[in-house]
Amino acid sequence: MMVLTKKMIEIRNILSKVGQASTLNLPSIVVIGSQSSGKSSVLESIVGHEFLPKGTNMVTRRPIELTLINTPGSNAEYGEFPDLGLGKISDFSSIQRTLTELNLAVSDAECVSDDPIRLSISSPHVPDLSLIDLPGYIQVVGQNQPLELKQKISELCDKYIQPPNVILAISAADVDLANSTALRASRRVDPRGERTIGVVTKMDLVDPIRGMSILNDKQYPLRLGYVGVVSRVPTTTGLFKKGNANLTSAITKNENAYFSAHPLEFGPNSDVSVGTTTLRKKLMHVLEQTMSASLQSTSDAIQQELEEATYEFKVQYNDRPLSAESYLAESLDAFKHSFKQFATEFGRPQMHELLKNELDQRVLDLLAARYWNKPIYDLSVPVVEPDNLADLPKADPDSPYWHRRLDASTSSLTKLGVGRLATTVVASAIQSHVDKLVNQSTFVNHPFAQEAITGAASSILNDRFYSTSDQVENCIKPFKFEIDMEDREWAHGREHVQGVLKKELEACEGALRGLETNVGGRRKLKEVMSFVDKARKGDVIVEGESSTGAGGFSAALLTKGREAVFLRDRAEIIKMRMYAVKSKQCANMKNKYHCPEVFLDAVASKLASTAVLFLNVELLSEFYYNFPRELDQRLGRHLSEEDIEKFAKEDPKIRKHLEVIRRKELLELVLEKMQSLRQLEGREREDRNAP
Numbered sequence: 133m134m135v136l137t138k139k140m141i142e143i144r145n146i147l148s149k150v151g152q153a154s155t156l157n158l159p160s161i162v163v164i165g166s167q168s169s170g171k172s173s174v175l176e177s178i179v180g181h182e183f184l185p186k187g188t189n190m191v192t193r194r195p196i197e198l199t200l201i202n203t204p205g206s207n208a209e210y211g212e213f214p215d216l217g218l219g220k221i222s223d224f225s226s227i228q229r230t231l232t233e234l235n236l237a238v239s240d241a242e243c244v245s246d247d248p249i250r251l252s253i254s255s256p257h258v259p260d261l262s263l264i265d266l267p268g269y270i271q272v273v274g275q276n277q278p279l280e281l282k283q284k285i286s287e288l289c290d291k292y293i294q295p296p297n298v299i300l301a302i303s304a305a306d307v308d309l310a311n312s313t314a315l316r317a318s319r320r321v322d323p324r325g326e327r328t329i330g331v332v333t334k335m336d337l338v339d340p341i342r343g344m345s346i347l348n349d350k351q352y353p354l355r356l357g358y359v360g361v362v363s364r365v366p367t368t369t370g371l372f373k374k375g376n377a378n379l380t381s382a383i384t385k386n387e388n389a390y391f392s393a394h395p396l397e398f399g400p401n402s403d404v405s406v407g408t409t410t411l412r413k414k415l416m417h418v419l420e421q422t423m424s425a426s427l428q429s430t431s432d433a434i435q436q437e438l439e440e441a442t443y444e445f446k447v448q449y450n451d452r453p454l455s456a457e458s459y460l461a462e463s464l465d466a467f468k469h470s471f472k473q474f475a476t477e478f479g480r481p482q483m484h485e486l487l488k489n490e491l492d493q494r495v496l497d498l499l500a501a502r503y504w505n506k507p508i509y510d511l512s513v514p515v516v517e518p519d520n521l522a523d524l525p526k527a528d529p530d531s532p533y534w535h536r537r538l539d540a541s542t543s544s545l546t547k548l549g550v551g552r553l554a555t556t557v558v559a560s561a562i563q564s565h566v567d568k569l570v571n572q573s574t575f576v577n578h579p580f581a582q583e584a585i586t587g588a589a590s591s592i593l594n595d596r597f598y599s600t601s602d603q604v605e606n607c608i609k610p611f612k613f614e615i616d617m618e619d620r621e622w623a624h625g626r627e628h629v630q631g632v633l634k635k636e637l638e639a640c641e642g643a644l645r646g647l648e649t650n651v652g653g654r655r656k657l658k659e660v661m662s663f664v665d666k667a668r669k670g671d672v673i674v675e676g677e678s679s680t681g682a683g684g685f686s687a688a689l690l691t692k693g694r695e696a697v698f699l700r701d702r703a704e705i706i707k708m709r710m711y712a713v714k715s716k717q718c719a720n721m722k723n724k725y726h727c728p729e730v731f732l733d734a735v736a737s738k739l740a741s742t743a744v745l746f747l748n749v750e751l752l753s754e755f756y757y758n759f760p761r762e763l764d765q766r767l768g769r770h771l772s773e774e775d776i777e778k779f780a781k782e783d784p785k786i787r788k789h790l791e792v793i794r795r796k797e798l799l800e801l802v803l804e805k806m807q808s809l810r811q812l813e814g815r816e817r818e819d820r821n822a823p
């Protein structure tokens with residue numbers, strides 16, 4: 133019943149996916165031997181290919197967990213490294229190169245590593261076996277090798293030769309068996325020789341009679357016996373050509389020739405076992421027996437591990453089912469839901485407010501540049517102003533001079549590139565809202581998804597950017613030539629600009645206070661300011677103060693002083709203008725040249741309203757329609773299973789949750805398989821015992 137080993141190997145592979153926590157151990161055949169004992173040759177004769185790392189100074193530095201999978205009815209022979217994801221490798225020299233690289237990756241300082249390399253080889257010519265190749269014991273530490281190497285290799289081997297593993301102890305016939313490191317090691321852990329198979333290599337190098345007596349060794353008798361082999365690849369006979377061809381038959385031919393040349397010692401009537409074929413059969417049989425013997429204990433262990441996983445799942449996760457896909461789907465749904473909510477809250481009024489705020493700033497800039505700088509004229513009639521402005525020169529706002537000034541300001545405002553500005557303002561608001569939503573969602577722990585979402589948003593916004601900004605620019609075009617204003621709009625502008633001016637005034641005063649603290653108090657600032665004032669009027673002479681300072685003030689202090697003077701003057705002007713805007717005169721649109729602040733504010737509102745109409749159609753509605761679809765594209769069905777898995781595991785809590793579920797599922801699967809195996813085994817036993 134050779135299915136058992138195959139099934140158990142399958143189970144072992146499933147178990148290896150259960151993860152770090154698993155302590156489950158299925159029996160394997162562990163191969164030990166000194167360097168040059170012929171260990172690699174034996175393994176390669178079983179596999180039928182040269183695939184193990186070679187080289188004079190090359191020590192196997194990591195255990196190789198070798199799974200042989202018999203694939204009857206197929207011609208393909210290939211190896212796979214399940215942890216590397218390299219796929220099927222049918223070129224065995226490439227497997228050899230990979231193994232060499234993996235071994236060399238262990239640093240010299242570390243000497244050897246107990247992190248195993250997993251390799252499976254599928255072929256119609258190999259038996260189902262699970263073998264572990266360990267670093268060869270060394271007798272003498274080489275020149276470039278650390279002293280503790282010998283010790284470390286021996287410790288590593290000791291770890292593996294524990295029950296329930298079967299030990300394959302390799303010794304060379306030309307070395308006294310009593311000196312065999314492999315047998316000595318195995319004797320330590322298996323003193324009664326119950327789970328050790330002795331392999332004596334290089335039988336061709338000793339006299340046949342001596343060979344025979346080695347195999348009959350009574351010093352260390354083994355229940356599973358000794359097998360003599362000649363597993364050197366015959367290079368000179370021409371039987372075997374190097375390459376990818378299977379070398380088992382070449383070796384056995386050579387071997388058979390040797391043993392049959394000495395029928396007395398090794399023939400069917402002698403009581404020794406020889407030959408690679410015999411060895412293979414023995415290995416299969418012994419492994420099968422061992423596996424069968426460990427069925428009960430293994431399934432008990434699995435049962436226990438399953439109970440632990442089930443308990444963890446219940447206590448820590450409340451039996452809440454979860455899969456990477458469902459987690460992604462739920463996260464995406466929740467995100468789309470929050471986006472929908474946002475969409476109901478962000479529409480035309482919100483865009484208008486954003487845009488108007490931006491335009492208010494531009495209006496303030498224009499006012500500052502064209503009206504609020506020296507010399508300042510008083511545009512208001514009748515004159516009722518704060519004391520210190522009483523001496524301002526009077527302006528006649530009805531003169532063409534002031535008309536032109538307002539017209540030019542209006543024109544600057546309408547031509548500042550409203551299309552681009554409006555689109556930028558709204559697009560970046562959307563983008564930052566999306567970022568905010570991401571930060572409030574489960575995606576906050578998922579860099580990959582975050583990138584996908586941000587990417588989705590910006591690709592739609594970028595796609596729409598130019599056409600939207602063109603459209604907006606186009607539709608505000610009429611305002612560049614003529615502005616029709618209604619009383620209602622004027623009144624609203626008058627109301628609104630008072631708030632804008634007030635905020636600006638507060639900003640000036642705030643900055644002034646900031647300067648006070650910065651220079652070390654109000655008095656100090658007053659002193660500098662009065663010096664700057666005098667200097668400006670020409671009352672004091674300031675010479676070359678740029679770098680050295682003047683009037684007892686440092687250059688830096690003077691700069692601050694000038695800044696303060698500017699802020700103070702700006703605040704005074706704004707106060708005066710607030711006063712004017714509030715006055716009766718500005719209540720009437722006819723007096724627009726007296727009230728540029730009101731007029732420009734009303735124009736800005738018209739621009740914003742018109743822009744928003746088009747932004748709504750061209751940008752916002754498009755975005756609201758396309759964004760959820762784009763999210764589906766980037767995070768939905770199109771992701772591969774691995775990507776989804778990778779995504780879900782970015783969150784450590786989800787990762788743990790998923791892992792416990794997976795472990796539970798795998799263990800359930802394994803247990804089910806084990807149970808059916810046991811049934812099968814039981815039935816076979818009955819069959820055997822039946823009369």
Ligand code: GDP
Pocket residue numbers: 165166167168169170171172173174268333334335336337361362363364365
């Ligand atoms: P390892 O270091 O234990 O893996 O030993 P190898 O398999 O590399 O073998 C060491 C040397 O012994 C190589 O040169 C092999 O060709 C040679 N060798 C291995 N098995 C036999 C054998 O059965 N007969 C002979 N004559 N040489 C062998």
